[in-house]
Amino acid sequence: MNKIISKEIFSENVVQFEVEAPLIAKAHRAGHFVIVRVGEQGERMPLTIASSDVQKGSINLVVQKVGVSSAKLCALNAGDYITDLVGPLGKATHIENFGTVLCACGGVGTAPMLPIVRALKKAGNRVITVLAARSKTLIILEKQMREHSDEVIIMTDDGSYGTKGLVTNGIESVLQRESVDFCVTVGPAIMMKFVGQLTQKYRIPTVASLNTIMVDGTGMCGACRVTVDKKTKFVCVDGPEFDAHQVDFDEMIMRLNAYKDLERGAMQRFAEQPEQDRPAM
16 A cells, blocks of 8 residues: 655646655656556556655656546545555656657646656757646646746637647647657647647657556556557557557547446446445545
8 A cells, every 4th residue: 555645636626646655766767657546446547657756755646537436536635545556567758869849738648748858858858848728727737847848838728828729739839930850749639649640740750648548557458459550559568658640549539438428427426425325445
């Protein structure tokens, strides 16, 4: 079991936990993730590590409440314990001095992007970060991103902060004014699909960090399979990052939506259940 050191509420449905995990903190590299389980009967959830502190022996996880399992996790507080925490998993991000790198992230995708931005800047790159969300209240980790980026562009769907528009509008504004050597994108699958289509038009190499359904995190169950360059890959062991121009995003989105109705039903039943009757975590 891993103790929660602190909890920070970013918005109504997004929180950040600092969790005791000294061995994971020591081995963590940008791009790595963990699998978390809350309760003995809990579902296994993949969460990318937002940051780590080797001296404190802790890692930071940003969690969005979207279903029963994530709701149970978000309900925990400092001093509580996470039942299981396994990692670091996946392949670390390939970092080198590319030149000018565009980092495009949406929503909670900002959390896994932060260590990537930090590593790219440390490697000597000029880093331009585009943060996108539906509204101002959903923009997270802006201060930290500004500390490690040469420029940060904010895009909101409703125009409540930064510039009104989509992440692709922010990307294209950069591509029209200067040369970009490499792009990294993290966020909702549909967002990464259109980022890849845009950068392909400009012939800019692009990697996307995929957020598929996962179960075991070791490549045995096959739940996270995706098609990349017409070949089957497993996100948990072959990724999570792949060439965004080769990913079959339509197939990935279809698989992500396969259990949406069941998830909504489970969440509704959980919300209607009196708190004292909920299973112990």
